[in-house]
Amino acid sequence: MYTLLVSLLASLPFADLGLGASVVNATSDRESGRISAREYNEQVRSTLTILVGVTGAIILIAALITSLDGWRFIFGEQESSSTNLAALFLGVMLALSVPLGLGVRILQGLGKNQVATLLAFTGSIAQGLWIFACIGLGAEPAVFALSAGAGLLTTSVVTFIVASKLAALEISSAFRIASRPNFISEYKPTNSALPYMIVIMGVTATLQLQRILLALVSNDGQVASYGYVAQFTVAVTSVITLASMNLWPRYRSLRAQFQLPATTVASHILTFTIVGAALGTLSSAAALILRSFITHDSITVSMPTVIAAATVVAAWAATRPSTLFLNYPAGFWLQAASSVACAASSVALTVTWGRVWGAAGAFAANAFSIAAFVAVPMSAATLMILVRERRSTSGE
Structure with missing residues (x-):
């Protein structure tokens, strides 16, 4: 209740x-x-x-x-x-x-x-x-x-x-x-609020439906394993999200002044990916080490599960610079399309891979979907936009 x-x-x-x-x-x-x-x-x-x-x-x-x-x-x-x-x-x-x-x-x-x-x-x-x-x-x-x-x-x-x-x-x-x-035109609900709402729904579907879907296609042991490890990954991704939020106004201000080179954002993407991989590895290691103490050996966690969970954290971290850069009307719509594709892929692959590999399959579905439909395309789009803007301002 x-x-x-x-x-x-x-x-x-x-x-x-x-x-x-x-x-x-x-x-x-x-x-x-x-x-x-x-x-x-x-x-x-x-x-x-x-x-x-x-x-x-x-x-x-x-x-x-x-x-x-x-x-x-x-x-x-x-x-x-x-x-x-x-x-x-x-x-x-x-x-x-x-x-x-x-x-x-x-x-x-x-x-x-x-x-x-x-x-x-x-x-x-x-x-x-x-x-x-x-x-x-x-x-x-x-x-x-x-x-x-x-x-x-x-x-x-x-x-x-x-x-x-x-x-x-x-x-x-x-x-x-x-x-x-x-x-003002740029801040009208149809220009920013609607696509941002779609983004939030897509992210929620990607990150929150796995446990429910896994319960439908796998056994209770795999659901419990997923839920236990997810507590660690969610904590880390939340910290990464909070730590990255100040990039939003910073990118917007620098871009308005034509002082945001593509190399800066590229370095941020690389840094966040490396830090995400490191934190994901640490959180997965903590999940393994503390499993016996926390669960009293009532839950089994496999090595593929924690590896896949660490990959989810790295993939999520890699998305942060580009998604925060693209927080303007046209960028919101690009993110909306990306998040819908990511959510659809995550759901479909969780059902498929979760049935075969259980908790590991659910984490792997998330990691692949976030990387393939958000991290890679959004990062590429961000860098291309900045390169194009730099060329236009320099008269090339």
Whole structure:
């Protein structure tokens, strides 16, 4: 029950409809002087207008499900009144976090992703306090689940306030609902938000469906093996993703000034690939070494499985520079096509290879799909774009 309630929060990356990407670009452009403070404030205000509407829709849907006793079908017949209310309140917390989640995007645009990472600890503190309070009061499991929502909402509020101060954004005017959202062409939802939304969905399908698919084509032992090793790979890929985010505004600013040579990005791609391979190897080694201690020998992990898992980390790391460079309208659509192809390949190969090689096959399917449909083509496209732009500016 706790897991099901908390899983509602997994929808958060989709809730901003991809509009957060436009805010990152607009913030970076404001910092580099490409747009004025007034234009920037209008972009944020227009985005918040749409996201406040999303907030209202989420709350309305959650309230409707609650009034119709619909959570019974989601959580099962043993659902209690406290679970019903907990699901409603968790939905409200999720809804309120949607517009406030732009704080992280603003910090990314400012090149201060490390600040967002530090502020995330406020949510951990709030979640811990909630859990301790629940233990002290002897609360039901459904109330414990609200700790995740409390942590998320706390982080969102604090991050938005700090980001607004750093970006000199007027919070009161930003939340003044616009009668009609007014976006500069490059930041219109159809130009950036829609393809970015497709990218997020493709990445989610590529990275999150393997366990489900493996359960359909293999045995419980292979599913358990995959789940155990994946805990290590996910932790490492998350660190790599966070470490790379500051490249987004940096690339955008340097490119606008025609000061981003292809050799710089090529060196970044090589560096990230090498670091990814090293971290992937270390995480796989840790999974092997700690297996007996963590699982009490209840899970078997093969060498092909950890090798394939390490390759996934290396492939993912190799994608970071090019995907962050391509975070502009035309680049978003290129990424969207790539992510859809990657997801389709990952699903098809996981079903095929997972049936034969189990957990190793699932990791191998991921590694091949990410490398073949994202890392290689996106890196090649990035370098060709930069070479072409350099030639055009030099008059060749």
